Amino acid sequence: MTIPRRSWRAAGTLVAAAVVGLSGAVLTAGPAAAHTPTWVVTCDEVNLHLTQYNAGVTNEVTVTVDGKDLLPTEKFGEGFDKKLALPEHDQPLNVRLVVKAGDGEDYSKDEIKQAPVCEGTPPSKPTPSPSKTKPSETPTTASPAPSVKPSESAPSSAAPAAATPSPSSPDLAETGSSSSTPIIGGAAIAVLLAGGGIMWSVRKRRTAQH
Numbered sequence: 012m013t014i015p016r017r018s019w020r021a022a023g024t025l026v027a028a029a030v031v032g033l034s035g036a037v038l039t040a041g042p043a044a045a046h047t048p049t050w051v052v053t054c055d056e057v058n059l060h061l062t063q064y065n066a067g068v069t070n071e072v073t074v075t076v077d078g079k080d081l082l083p084t085e086k087f088g089e090g091f092d093k094k095l096a097l098p099e100h101d102q103p104l105n106v107r108l109v110v111k112a113g114d115g116e117d118y119s120k121d122e123i124k125q126a127p128v129c130e131g132t133p134p135s136k137p138t139p140s141p142s143k144t145k146p147s148e149t150p151t152t153a154s155p156a157p158s159v160k161p162s163e164s165a166p167s168s169a170a171p172a173a174a175t176p177s178p179s180s181p182d183l184a185e186t187g188s189s190s191s192t193p194i195i196g197g198a199a200i201a202v203l204l205a206g207g208g209i210m211w212s213v214r215k216r217r218t219a220q221h
Contacts (some may be wrong), residue, residue, distance in 0.1 A: 038043035046065075050122075054126055057106055059093045060092055066088040070086060070111065071085065072111075076106050100132075101132055108122050205214075
């Protein structure tokens with residue numbers, strides 16, 4: 012049986028098209044399959060294993076925990092391997108991995124995983140909010156009472172001294188008897204007797220003359 016040349020040509024064209032299509036599919040899928048970002052999150056650490064990246068470009072990796080940097084942005088080439096310790100926690104943590112491939116956004120990765128609480132971790136006690144205390148009133152210090160000074164014009168409690176008579180003042184009349192009283196009395200009697208005698212002698216002379 013003779014096969015026409017047209018049939019051969021048509022078959023050859025189909026085979027060539029299939030080979031080209033398969034080659035394109037392999038070339039297209041090759042770079043995507045080559046980027047392998049593997050990472051594992053446990054209760055206390057994060058394991059990063061990034062392999063088969065394009066070494067001819069600059070790739071970047073960042074890891075954050077609840078919005079805070081656990082691994083600041085680092086650049087790498089073909090691969091990146093690292094273990095990161097997680098902070099102590101009594102509640103699950105959200106861990107985010109961001110990988111930016113330098114040869115296209117299709118090979119980049121942005122994924123979030125949760126880190127559970129390790130067994131045996133005691134729950135943290137809530138911190139009591141400090142109560143607002145009113146400021147204590149400042150005790151008023153009583154000012155000491157002023158000491159009472161004795162007035163200069165106040166009379167002295169001591170009894171006043173007896174007044175001493177001045178030597179220039181006249182002698183006061185004596186109200187009582189003194190040692191000169193008998194002498195004075197005797198002189199008065201003598202005067203009376205003398206007077207009586209004189210009067211008697213005068214009367215006797217007048218009688219004799221008549």
